Amino acid sequence: MRAPFQEGAFPFPVKYGYCAVGRVEAGPPDLRGRPVFCLHPHQQRFVAPRACLVPVPDTVPPRRAVLAANMETALNAHWDAGSGPADRIVIVGGGVIGLLTGWLAARLPGAEVTLVDVEPSRRAVAEALGLRFALPAAAPRDADIVFHASASAAGFATAIGCAGNEARIVELSWYGEGTVPAPLGGAFHARRLQLVSSQVAAVAPSRRARWSHGRRARAAMELLADDRLDALITQEIPFSEAPAQIPAVLAPGWSGLTAVLRY
Structure with a gap:
């Protein structure tokens, strides 16, 4: 179950993650300055192919957009x-x-x-x-x-x-x-x-002839336009504090739902 762009291997050290939301600083004019979702490990900056980016619509705040992969x-x-x-x-x-x-x-x-x-x-x-x-x-x-x-x-x-x-x-x-x-x-x-x-790596057979991964990803992102879904994000961790706080998230008994890293 390697994630896209992963480096290293489990248990550690590994550069892992697949729910990144950021703002495009350099790239195609139609995406520049826009928030996008990408299946990419956790880090402050990265370069990714355009085909791997899903624009975040105005109806979905970037913080909630991290749930896009789960919605898919x-x-x-x-x-x-x-x-x-x-x-x-x-x-x-x-x-x-x-x-x-x-x-x-x-x-x-x-x-x-x-x-x-x-x-x-x-x-x-x-x-x-x-x-x-x-x-x-x-x-x-x-x-x-x-x-x-x-x-x-x-x-x-x-x-x-x-x-x-x-x-x-x-x-x-x-x-x-x-x-x-x-x-x-x-x-x-x-x-x-x-x-x-059911596993998300392949589009379900009932839709596979007509739906690409990109179309499904865009549809999942649009579905996140509901304020009630903010309840699924129960913890926010500043990136600089990740080494101190992540062990508790990974430990048995953690009662949260989603922990978000904020850069």
Whole structure:
């Protein structure tokens, strides 16, 4: 899972990152002075090909534009799921990807959308985005579509429990190199459930013939024009303080959603 323009390798030292928003200082006249998004590691200045830049529209503040890559993932997930109006949709896992996926689902006319998470504090942000909220023990059943984004075996089991007969479970979690137990007996077979992998590196098959990566990136950026999405950015770190503050963000138990580095 190397990021574009990455240097080095994990764990450290590595120059990583893929959610950079900056202002064009030199380049094509139509972009000069404009804020743009780029899949580029964290640093104060860089040179990038024009094709890698997504202009940030006036309706989206630069700070919120850092969520563009996450919004692309959520948009692609709905294309993989085939979500539609009036669907009963459950999202298991209330991180940034889960919340953005839920926010898109809630915009479908008549859709009944519930976020399921083990952390009760996620209720406030879920409801602010127009979603219902439930802890796993009270998760709704008989969903038409379930998005799993908790990256945990327990969450995946919850997703299976939420799915109705012949429903589709869209797996959005990234597990890395670990092995995760999956309860594929019992309800999984009895209900004839579908399990679909969704990953943003490729445009979903249902759109691939007409949508380029650039078109999808521009659409995701336009979708960020909602002030409520500012709730997904929970911490701002001055770049000069990154060495002192980043370890806490990477440590187990960090309760935030998105930490933004400000240069």
